[in-house]
Amino acid sequence: MFENLTERLSKTFRNVVGRGKLSDENMKETLREVKKALLEADVALEVVKEFVNDLKEVARGLEVKKSLTPAQTLVKLVNDKLVEIMGEKCESLDLRAAPPVVVLMAGLQGSGKTTSTAKLAKWLSERQNKKALLASCDIYRPAAIAQLERLAQEVGADFYQAPENTPPVSIAQQAIDAAKKQNCDVVIIDTAGRLHIDDAMMAEIKAIHQAIKPTETLFVVDGMTGQDAAKTAKSFNDALPLTGVVITKMDGDARGGAVLSIKKITDKPIKFIGMGEKIDALEPFHPDRMASRILGMGDILSLVEELERKIDKGEAERLSKKIQKGKGFDFEDFRSQIMQMKKMGGLASLMDKLPGMGALPTEVKSKANDKVMDQMLAIINSMTKQERKKPIIIKGSRKKRIALGSGTSIQDVNRALKQFEQMQKMMKKLSQKGGMAKMMRGMKDFDKLMPPSGMN
Secondary structure, eight states, X not given: OOHHXXXXXXXXXXXXXXXXXXXXXXXXXXXXXXXXXXXHTXXXXXXXXXXXXXXXXXXXXXXXXXXXXXXXXXXXXXXXXXXXXXXXXXXXXXXXXXXXXXXXXXOOTTSSHHHHHHHHHHHHHHHHOOOEEEEEOOTTOHHHHHHHHHHHHHHTOEEEOOOTXXXXXXXXXXXXXXXXXXXXXXXXXXXXXXXXXXXXXXXXXXXXXXXXXXXXXXXXXEGGGTHHHHHHHHHXXXXXXXXXXXXXXXXXXXXXXHHHHHHHHHOOOEEEEEOSSSTTOEEEOOHHHHHHHHTTOOOHHHHHHHHXXXXXXXXXXXXXXXXXXXXXXXXXXXXXXXXXXXXXXXHHHHHHHSTTGGGSOHHHHHHSOHHHHHHHHHHHHTSOHHHHHOGGGOOHHHHHHHHHHHTOOHHHHHHHHHHHHHHHHHHHHHXXXXXXXXXXXXXXXXXXXXXXXXXX
16 A cells, blocks of 8 residues: 555655755755655645645745754655645544444445445444444345345344345335344445446435435445545535545555545545455554555554454463573464464555555565465465474475475475574574664664654
């Protein structure tokens, strides 16, 4: 997500290093590069123009504080503007109404609407302790109803199955009645999508909205469609009183134009972003954290929250004690760490949230993908318990057997053994006094473009 934009902006900031003041002359070139970067990210032209003009006004002749470099000052100005256009603060669902709170999902076909409906139910259950009932008003695509029913079972939500030939408006009304009887806190109504906006589609969803009067009307849009996503959102916003937007497939888009355009064009908050196909890959949208990711400074707060939710604390404590006692790190431990990382969304998700990762060359980042992790897991699973405990015994014939069992080559097995040795060395350093401090010193150059903490 945002790889291209992050890379372009980082390069632009580096070009400002060494200058004592952000003057009209040197800002002209810098703002031209910022404009190009935003346009290449598929941000809407009207948003880009306003962004650059506002930045120019604020930056003109601005003296650089003694504690800051020009690059740090520029990073802060761009960061503040990014936060502003994306909405200033995180706006979550309004759950204050008498239960069941009604949420209506709208959007085009293929936007990820049905999947997002189930993801939202899971988020409500895990983060808000709310019981949800799901219902589909898509009578034109029977597979959509079956899909939502299956997903409801997967996330542990109730599902309302309407009798055949029930009109969409009646389905929505009956689902709300069912939610009341089943003491559900929230009812989420999935609606029919189309390949494009048409009168029939808008008339139907308007009728559903008028009949059920939802507390939340969320527009679900595919983030990979760039600024077209903002245009579609505006069309829906003109027809319906939207309360927020859900942007899906953000993990597959290196540009991010939708995120930087929608709030400004619709004046409706982005409430959630979908970050993958997994059923728990839905994140509340924090404009300040997203700006930090765009600028290559990571998102430590989201990472910490995810660690709290998904890491097996007992397993982490066990490994910590084992390493501290000097008992060594084996392939069983390595396998456990890979499984924990997969729970966190994989390498790509972790790297997106770590500070300084934006400064890594593209070819380096491209190697850190989940295929490598899956291959490593397959290799470890093909080992015997004895081999996992004592990797030193893995020689010629054992390597052949492991390669055959994991569907890899002997070269892949050799590479896995080498990576494991490096991990062993790192764990050994951590077990020594001052080990963590030594490791952190190796990362000291990543924060040079970051403004000092506490800047306002």
